[in-house]
Amino acid sequence: MKVKLEADMVLDEISKALDNIEFQEALRRASTNNQVKVAQLLTEKPELIELAKEVGSLKRRSVESLRELVEKAVESLRKIAAKPYYAETVEEARKLIGDIVGSGKRVVMAKSMAATEIGLRQYLESLNNEVWETDLGEFLIQLEGSKPMHAIAPAVHMTRERASTLVAEKLKVGIPKGGVEDIVSTVRMFLRDKIVTADVGVSGANALAADTGAIVLVENESNIRLVTSAPPTHIAIVPIDKIVPTLIEAFKVAIVQATYAGLYPPTYINIIAGPSSTADIEQIRVYGAQGPRELHVILLDNGRMKASKDPVLKEQLYCIRCGRCQFECPVWIHTANTWGGPTYGGPMGIVWTAITLDPIEAGKLAYLCLGCGRCDEACPVNINISMELRHLKMLVVQASKRG
Amino acid sequence: MLDPLQIVRVVEENMKAHGLPFPAPREALYSWAKPLKMPDRGSPMLYTGGLYQITPYIMSVVDSLSKFEDLKLISVALKASRLLSTLGLSGLVVRPRADTVSYVENILRSIVELLRKAGVNVAYGYEDDLYSGVLLYDLGLDELFKEHAVKVYKALKSREAKTIITVDPHTTHIMRSVYPKYVEGYDLEVKSYLEVLAEAGLKTEQQNGGDVVIHDPCLYARFEGVIGQPRFLLQKSGFKVLEPRRSGRMTYCCGGPIEGLAPKMAKTIAKTRLSELSEKHGVIVTLCPICYANLKSVSDDKVKVEDIALLLGGREL
Ligand code: SF4
Ligand code: SF4
Numbered sequence: 001m002k003v004k005l006e007a008d009m010v011l012d013e014i015s016k017a018l019d020n021i022e023f024q025e026a027l028r029r030a031s032t033n034n035q036v037k038v039a040q041l042l043t044e045k046p047e048l049i050e051l052a053k054e055v056g057s058l059k060r061r062s063v064e065s066l067r068e069l070v071e072k073a074v075e076s077l078r079k080i081a082a083k084p085y086y087a088e089t090v091e092e093a094r095k096l097i098g099d100i101v102g103s104g105k106r107v108v109m110a111k112s113m114a115a116t117e118i119g120l121r122q123y124l125e126s127l128n129n130e131v132w133e134t135d136l137g138e139f140l141i142q143l144e145g146s147k148p149m150h151a152i153a154p155a156v157h158m159t160r161e162r163a164s165t166l167v168a169e170k171l172k173v174g175i176p177k178g179g180v181e182d183i184v185s186t187v188r189m190f191l192r193d194k195i196v197t198a199d200v201g202v203s204g205a206n207a208l209a210a211d212t213g214a215i216v217l218v219e220n221e222s223n224i225r226l227v228t229s230a231p232p233t234h235i236a237i238v239p240i241d242k243i244v245p246t247l248i249e250a251f252k253v254a255i256v257q258a259t260y261a262g263l264y265p266p267t268y269i270n271i272i273a274g275p276s277s278t279a280d281i282e283q284i285r286v287y288g289a290q291g292p293r294e295l296h297v298i299l300l301d302n303g304r305m306k307a308s309k310d311p312v313l314k315e316q317l318y319c320i321r322c323g324r325c326q327f328e329c330p331v332w333i334h335t336a337n338t339w340g341g342p343t344y345g346g347p348m349g350i351v352w353t354a355i356t357l358d359p360i361e362a363g364k365l366a367y368l369c370l371g372c373g374r375c376d377e378a379c380p381v382n383i384n385i386s387m388e389l390r391h392l393k394m395l396v397v398q399a400s401k402r403g
Numbered sequence: 404m405l406d407p408l409q410i411v412r413v414v415e416e417n418m419k420a421h422g423l424p425f426p427a428p429r430e431a432l433y434s435w436a437k438p439l440k441m442p443d444r445g446s447p448m449l450y451t452g453g454l455y456q457i458t459p460y461i462m463s464v465v466d467s468l469s470k471f472e473d474l475k476l477i478s479v480a481l482k483a484s485r486l487l488s489t490l491g492l493s494g495l496v497v498r499p500r501a502d503t504v505s506y507v508e509n510i511l512r513s514i515v516e517l518l519r520k521a522g523v524n525v526a527y528g529y530e531d532d533l534y535s536g537v538l539l540y541d542l543g544l545d546e547l548f549k550e551h552a553v554k555v556y557k558a559l560k561s562r563e564a565k566t567i568i569t570v571d572p573h574t575t576h577i578m579r580s581v582y583p584k585y586v587e588g589y590d591l592e593v594k595s596y597l598e599v600l601a602e603a604g605l606k607t608e609q610q611n612g613g614d615v616v617i618h619d620p621c622l623y624a625r626f627e628g629v630i631g632q633p634r635f636l637l638q639k640s641g642f643k644v645l646e647p648r649r650s651g652r653m654t655y656c657c658g659g660p661i662e663g664l665a666p667k668m669a670k671t672i673a674k675t676r677l678s679e680l681s682e683k684h685g686v687i688v689t690l691c692p693i694c695y696a697n698l699k700s701v702s703d704d705k706v707k708v709e710d711i712a713l714l715l716g717g718r719e720l
Contacts, residue, residue, distance in 0.1 A: 018667060330656045330672045363543075367407035367664055370672075371541055372621040372656035393407070393543030400408050 007364040013338040014368075023157050027333055030156045034327045037262040048259045052380035055249075055256045059318035059381055062244045066308045066317075069210045069243045070299060076213035080274035081287065082295040084213075090118045093300050097202075097235055100296050103128040105199040108191075110217075110227040111135035112204025113321065114237040114300055116148060116343045117356055120202065132194045134223040136187055143170040147343070149336035151323035152261045157336050191223075201227035201292070205238040206257055206320070207250035208297075214247045214273035215297070218254040218266045225270060234292040236272070239300045241308075241317040247271070253320055260322035260380045307355045312391045316351040318381045323348075325375035325385055331368055339368060347375035347385045354392055360399050363392035410664055411542050418547060423453070424538045426497050427460040433529045435508035439515050445526035447599075448564035449515065452535030452574035455507040458692040459499030462700070465662045465669075506710075507692060513716035514570055514596050521603035525568055531558040537573045540581060541660065549585045556586045566592040568599055570712075572622035572629070572691045580626060595623070597690070597711070601632035605639050605715065612642035612714065616683040618676070618698065619654035620691040633690055633711055640715050645683045655679065659693035673697040681706045688714055 017023050042049055062069055070086070077084040087093035097120060101107060107129050109115060121142070124131045133142045137154035141147065143166050148154035155163065160180050167183050168175045171190055175182045195201075203224055205215045215236050217224050228234050244250050251269070258266035276291025287293045307313040326332045326346035337345025341353030341362060350369070354362035366389040375385040414424045421429060432453045441449065518525055533555045539548035559567060569575040572595070579593035615637065623629035630651050634644050649655040658672030677698050680687045687708045689695040699708045 014668075018671060328653075330658065330675070331661075331668065333675075334668065334671050364407055367410075367542075368661055368668065370621070370656045370658065370660040372660070373625040374621070374653070374656070377625055377652055390541070390543060393541075394545050395543070396408070397411060397543045397545070400411075 007361050010338065010340070010365060014335050017157075017335050017338045022159055022162060023336070024334065026157050026159045026162075027336055030150075030153065031327045031333045034262050038260060038324065038327075041259060041262065041264055045259075045264070048256070048264070051252060052256045052260065053382075055252050055320065056318060056381035058244055058249050058252070059320070063241065063308050063314055063317045066240060066243070066305065069245065070240055072210040073208055073213060073243050073299065076210060077297050078213075080213045081277070082213055082274050082297050084297045084299060086299045086301065088301045090302055093118045093237070093298055093302070094120065094123045096298055097237075097296075098123065098127055100233070100235060101127070101129060101200050105129045106194065106197060107131045107200045107202060108195050108198040108227050108231065109133050109138070110201065110203040110219075110224040111138045111154065112202065112237055113148070113151065113343060114204045114239050115202060117239075117302065118237070118300070119342075120237070132191060132198075134191050134195060134227055135221060136184065136223075139187055139191065140166060143167065147337065149338075149345070150326055151321045151344075151348070153323065195223075195226045195230050198227075198231040200233045200235060201229075201231040202235045202237065203228050205236055205242050207253040208238045208243045209245070209247040209250040210243050211246045212273055213297075214250065214271050216247075216250040216254045217270040217272070218258045218263075218268070219270070220263055220267040222268055225268060228270065228272060229276070229291040232288060232292055233294045233296070234272070234275070235296045235298065237298045237300055239302070240304050241319070243299075247273075256380055257320045257322045260320075260324045303355045303357075312388055313351065313355055315383045315388060316348065316355060316385075318383055319348050319352070320381060321348075322380060324378045324380060325383075328374045328378040330370060330372060330374065335368075339365060341365075347389070348383075350392065351385065351388045359392060359395050363394075363396035363399075366390070366392040366396075407542070407664055411544060414538055414542060415544060415547060418534075418536075418539065418551065422551075423457060423534050425457060425460050425464055427457055427499075429530075431460070431504075432456045432534070433527075433532050435511050436515075436527050436529065436532075439512065439527075441515065441525060441527035443527065443529055444562040444564075446563060446565040447523065447525055447568050447594075448559065448562060448566070449518075449525040449527045449532075449570070449596075450559065450564070450567040450574070450578070451511060451532055451570050452537070452578070453532065454535070454537065454571045454574055455511055455692045457534070458507055458696050459503040460497050461663070461693075462503060462696050463497050463499050465666055503696075510692075510710045510712045511570065513712040517600055517605070517712065517716055518568070518596060521600050521605055523568075523599055523603060526562065526564070528559065528562045528564070531562050533558055535574045535577050537577050540577060545585075552582055552585045556582065556589060556591070559591060564591060566594065568594055568596050570596055571693075572620040572627065573693070575629070576622040576626050595627070595629055595632075597623075597629055597632045597636060600715070601635050605636050612637070612640055613686065614643045614645055614684050615686045615688045615709075615714065616645040616647055616680050617650065618647070618657070618680055618687055618689050618694055619650055620689070620694050621654060621656050623690060624650075624652055624654045629690075633688075636715055637688065637711070640717075642688075642714065644688075647680050647683050649679065657689075657691075657694040657697040659691075659697040662693075662697060669697065670701055673701045677701050677706065 074084045133139045140155040150156040275295040278289040332346035340349040344352035369389045536551040575595045658669035662669040
C-alpha cells in the first residue's frame with residue numbers, strides 16, 4: 001500500500017488518456033465550461049479579484065511564520081477541546097488515525113486530498129474498516145478504483161454515461177434513465193444510510209485559523225456538513241500549509257477558493273471550532289450534543305515544513321487548491337491528473353508531488369510542461385508555477401549528474 | 404520509462420560539439436545575412452539567437468520522432484538512434500526541407516528591411532550570432548546554460564553591441580529576463596524588432612491587407628508585455644486584426660515546446676489551438692518560429708499560417 005510514483009507508469013496512463021475519446025470529450029467540456037464560468041464571475045465581481053490578492057499576501061505571510069502558526073494552532077485547538085496531533089510523515093499520520101479509528105468501524109469521508117495523499121481509505125480498509133467516500137466525485141472514483149483527476153472535481157474525466165454505468169454496476173441497482181439526476185439520487189440514498197450510522201467522519205480543511213483553532217470547509221453538496229456532524233467522532237486532516245493567522249482570514253481563503261473553482265456563492269461554508277457541546281443543564285459543559293463528541297485534528301507535514309524553507313518550492317504552499325491552473329493548462333486539459341503523482345496532478349500537482357513525495361520523479365513529469373505560463377496567469381494567489389516546474393527539471397538534471 | 408534525460412543528453416552533446424542543440428551546420432545561422440551587407444559590429448545589433456534558422460532542423464527531427472506515436476517508443480527510438488552517440492554526431496545529418504529553410508530566411512531578411520525602412524540600420528555579428536541557449540534553460544541544464552550565456556554575452560560585447568534587437572519571443576525573453584540572472588554585469592538593452600518598429604512608427608504603402616487572426620506567443624504576451632505592438636503594426640499595414648477566444652495575456656500555447664519530447668501531445672495541443680484560431684478566420688498570423696512550425700504542421704490548405712514579418716513586409720499572400 002505504499003504511495004509511490006513512477007514516471008514510467010504515468011506515461012502509459014497519459015498515452016492511454018490521449019487516445020480515450022470519451023475522456024478527452026469530458027475534459028474538453030469541463031474545462032471550457034469552467035473557464036467561461038470563472039471569467040464571467042470575475043468580470044461581474046471584480047472585488048473578488050481584490051480579495052484573491054489579499055489572500056495571496058496573507059498566505060505569503062503565513063508561510064513565512066509557519067512554525068509559529070503551527071504552535072499557535074495546537075494551543076488554540078487544545079483550548080477548544082479538540083485534540084491536535086502533528087504528523088511529520090505519511091506513516092505517522094496513518095498510524096495516528098488508525099489508532100483513533102481502530103477496526104470494525106464504519107468510516108465516512110468528505111473529500112480530502114490530504115486523505116488521498118496519505119492513502120487513508122486503503123489503510124483504514126486494511127484495518128478491517130468499512131470506508132465510504134461521500135463526495136459524489138470521490139465516490140465515483142472509489143467505485144472506479146482510480147485516482148482523483150482534479151483538485152475539486154475528482155471525476156472530471158467521466159461523462160454522465162460512464163458514471164451511470166459505473167453506479168448501476170457497482171451498487172447493483174438499476175438506474176432508470178441514466179440521467180445525471182438519477183445518478184445523484186441513487187448515490188444519495190445509498191450513502192445517507194452509511195453516513196447516519198457511521199462511527200467516524202473524516203474531513204480535510206480549506207483553512208485552519210491559528211488564533212482560534214477553527215477549521216473552515218467550503219462545499220456545495222452538504223456531504224461535509226453531514227460527515228463532520230453526524231458521526232460521534234470527527235477527524236480532520238489539515239496539511240500545515242492551510243494554517244492562517246485568524247478566522248477572518250481563513251474565511252477569506254474559503255471564499256476565494258470557491259470563486260476560482262467557479263462556485264460562487266458557495267452553497268455552504270462550515271466553521272468547526274471544537275466538538276459539539278451543550279451547557280444547557282446547570283451550565284455544565286457536556287460534549288457530543290447532536291454533533292461529534294470528539295474532534296481530532298491531524299496536522300500533516302509530509303515535506304511541507306521543509307518546503308517552507310526552500311526559496312522556490314515554498315511558493316506552492318500559498319496554494320488554496322482551487323484547481324484553476326489545471327483547467328487553464330493546455331497539457332492538463334488533455335491528461336487531467338494522469339499527468340501527476342498518485343494524489344496531485346497538473347501544474348500545481350506536479351509541484352505538490354515534488355513536495356510530498358519525490359522531487360525527482362515529479363521533475364521528470366515536469367518535462368511535459370510547455371512553460372507557457374497560463375497557470376501563473378490564472379492562479380489567484382499568484383504562484384509562479386511554471387518557474388517551479390522549470391526548477392524541478394533542473395533538479396532532475398543535477399541528480400543525474402550526481403549519478 | 405519517461406526519460407527526458409535522453410533529450411537532455413542529445414542537446415547537451417550537440418551543444419558541446421558545435422554550439423547548437425541539434426545537428427545543424429553553424430553557417431545555417433548567418434548565411435542568410437550575407438546579401439544584406441550589414442556592418443559587422445556596432446549598435447543596435449540584430450541578434451537572432453538562431454531560433455528561426457534552426458526551426459527547419461527541429462521540424463525534421465520532430466517529423467522523424469512523430470513516427471513513434473507512443474511516448475515510450477520515442478525513448479526507445481532515441482536510445483537506438485545515432486542522435487545519442489557522441490561518436491556519430493559529426494556524421495549525422497538532419498536534413499531540413501528546402502522550402503522551410505527559405506521561408507525562415509525570408510522572414511529574417513524581411514525584418515532587416517522593415518527596420519531599415521523605419522530608419523533603424525542594424526549591425527550584425529555573423530559568426531557571433533550564436534544560439535541563445537533557450538533550450539538549455541528550458542530543459543533545466545542550468546550549468547551549461549550559464550556557461551553558454553557568458554560566451555554569447557562576450558561575443559556580443561566584442562562586436563560592440565549595446566542594444567540588441569531580437570526577432571522571436573523566446574530569444575527576447577531569455578536575453579531580457581533570464582540572462583541578467585545568469586551573467587554577471589549584463590548590460591545589454593534588449594528589444595524585440597516589433598517593439599522597435601512600433602516605436603519608430605512603421606512606414607508602409609500597403610492599404611488593404613485583409614483580415615488576419617492573431618496568435619499571441621506565450622512569452623511575448625505573458626512574460627514580455629509584447630501584445631499591443633504587433634496589433635498596431637498590422638493595423639498600420641492595412642490588416643484587420645481579429646482576436647481568437649483566448650488572446651493577449653490569456654493566449655493559448657501552440658504546443659511547440661514539448662514537440663521533441665511528446666510529439667503526439669504537442670500535436671493535440673496544436674490542433675486545439677488551430678481550430679480555435681481558424682474559427683475566426685482562415686489567415687493566421689504568428690510571431691514566433693515555433694508557433695509557425697507547430698500550427699503549420701497540423702493545418703490543411705483551408706488555413707494559411709503566416710509569419711508577421713512577411714505580412715508587414717508585404718512579401719506574402
Ligand atoms: S506553464 Fe506548464 S503547467 Fe503551466 S499552463 Fe503551461 S503547460 Fe501547463
Ligand atoms: S496553484 Fe494557484 S491556481 Fe493552482 S490550485 Fe493552487 S491556488 Fe489554485
